[in-house]
Amino acid sequence: MTERTAPTTIASTTTTDAVSLVRRALLASAAELVAALDALDPADRRRQRALDRWFSGYADQLRRHHELVDSMVVPALAARGALDDRSLDTLAADHAWIDQLLSDLGDALGILSFGLGAETWWIAKASDLATALHHVLAGQLSREERLLTPLVERWLDDAERDVLQRETMRAVATGPVRFSLAWLYSHVDDAERSAVAPFVSTSSRLAWRSHRTAYARAAVTAPG
Numbered sequence: 001m002t003e004r005t006a007p008t009t010i011a012s013t014t015t016t017d018a019v020s021l022v023r024r025a026l027l028a029s030a031a032e033l034v035a036a037l038d039a040l041d042p043a044d045r046r047r048q049r050a051l052d053r054w055f056s057g058y059a060d061q062l063r064r065h066h067e068l069v070d071s072m073v074v075p076a077l078a079a080r081g082a083l084d085d086r087s088l089d090t091l092a093a094d095h096a097w098i099d100q101l102l103s104d105l106g107d108a109l110g111i112l113s114f115g116l117g118a119e120t121w122w123i124a125k126a127s128d129l130a131t132a133l134h135h136v137l138a139g140q141l142s143r144e145e146r147l148l149t150p151l152v153e154r155w156l157d158d159a160e161r162d163v164l165q166r167e168t169m170r171a172v173a174t175g176p177v178r179f180s181l182a183w184l185y186s187h188v189d190d191a192e193r194s195a196v197a198p199f200v201s202t203s204s205r206l207a208w209r210s211h212r213t214a215y216a217r218a219a220v221t222a223p224g
Helices: 018-038 045-079 086-115 119-155 158-173 181-185 190-199 202-221
Strands: none
Touching: 018 045, 018 119, 018 158, 018 181, 018 190, 045 119, 045 158, 045 202, 086 119, 119 158, 158 181, 158 190, 158 202, 181 202
16 A cells, blocks of 8 residues: 555643543544554454444544534634634534545445455555545644634633533543543543543543443554
């Protein structure tokens, strides 16, 4: 396969923010998927099925993030006149494009997982889609960070920002068992995890303790 390069990080914020941590984890996982597909053996059906399951959890988390932005962040800022029509259109177009890439990539990985033949072709197809997703996502999440994070700080009060942090962590925690808090925590350090811990409910913390090895096992089997 051809060599690919893409940005793998987004700029860090000066304070620990749950939304920014989720953005960083989403982009890091997209890079992991590109690497996994580049190394995937057409004869390795076990890894193909594992990648399909892993991607299902990843796509769920990415769509949860976009839903949170669309249902909470954008309306709150738009109501205050902080976002113009051009910014709103750009955000909507970004989310629609990424949703289509997720659907196409999910289809390709699903065909691979069912062993319907032409594995080499479908791996190449999935790899191209994953690379496109990584590039598009890097730009989209970077735009979100540059545009929305300063506006949230400026226009939302402390109570509203607190709600946003809690809803962000709730969205992650209520995702698929193998792709919930354990997934996010695998991409943050101890200090960052401690910083967002107050925004995680007691029930979610208990669930994470019960299933915290689930993502590690899935990650070893799928992205490697």
